[in-house]
Amino acid sequence: MDNKNSIKIFEDKKVRTLWDEEKEQWFVSIIDVIEVLTESVNPTAYWRKLKQRLKEEGNETVTNCHGLKMKAPDGKMRLTDVATTEQLFRLIQSIPSPNAEPFKLWLAKLGQERLDEMSDPELSIDRALKQYLELGYSENWINQRLKSIEIRKELTDEWKSIGLKEGFEFATLTDIITKTWSEKTTKEYKILKGLKKENLRDNMTNTELIKYVGRSFY
Structure with missing residues (x-):
């Protein structure tokens, strides 16, 4: 499986993503999404409790989520729970947040951007330029x-x-x-x-x- 890790920016906040070439879909760090939506000081604990509650409710989305290695704040590649954009749309419904709708639009745009880049590789260079600027x-x-x-x-x-x-x-x-x-x-x-x-x-x-x-x- 040919995977490409990258960091996307949503309203000045970093969201770790991984593009799976074989499956042709994005996987996104759930912890990062929760931090964006809730601004929790401990998004890991928030996700732990939410995951437990959704499992008790029989939520299949949580069951289907799995872990992939992504770069942690300390620079090391660590296993983190990820979800596809489709799974995230479902999870967001369980997280009360004023950022929910803007983030859904951002997710939809993320998927479209990748399709555009595949048909026109020059776009990936333009987006890399923008991302590096946003990272300072x-x-x-x-x-x-x-x-x-x-x-x-x-x-x-x-x-x-x-x-x-x-x-x-x-x-x-x-x-x-x-x-x-x-x-x-x-x-x-x-x-x-x-x-x-x-x-x-x-x-x-x-x-x-x-x-x-x-x-x-x-």
Whole structure:
């Protein structure tokens, strides 16, 4: 299953999402949704109680929800309860909130945006630009980051065309690129920057991104 984790923004609040390529649907962190809707100081406890009550009522939506690994606030990938957009629409009915209707519209838009991006990949770049701005990155940094994404896509497409496979072979070539400008493997460079599961390129400075892009051309 090819999954892509990302963070979406709803009214300045982060909502962790994961796109399942195989099933072609979004999975969304229930805890994040509850925090948006209730502004609870402990959304985990809120969800625990709500889940118990809905199970006692025989709510099948809760039964069908499952856990997936998503990046936690401490940067580690941790198991969290997720729901599809369809399941969330049903869960929201059990959560009294003035944000319920705006959030439903946001969910509907989320699904439509993904379909639009699949038919027009350029839209994903525009939305990435907007998201990085919302997360507080500078325009100069964003331009370098988007360039690195473009270069990375060209590289991986070329690797695939000559029969290389994602995983070990891609990681090996990525290490070679990283080592040519930093004298460190990707893992060593992440350790140097104090990163764990975070994306290395999302945590590079402008200078580092320029070096990465420059080396990727060769």
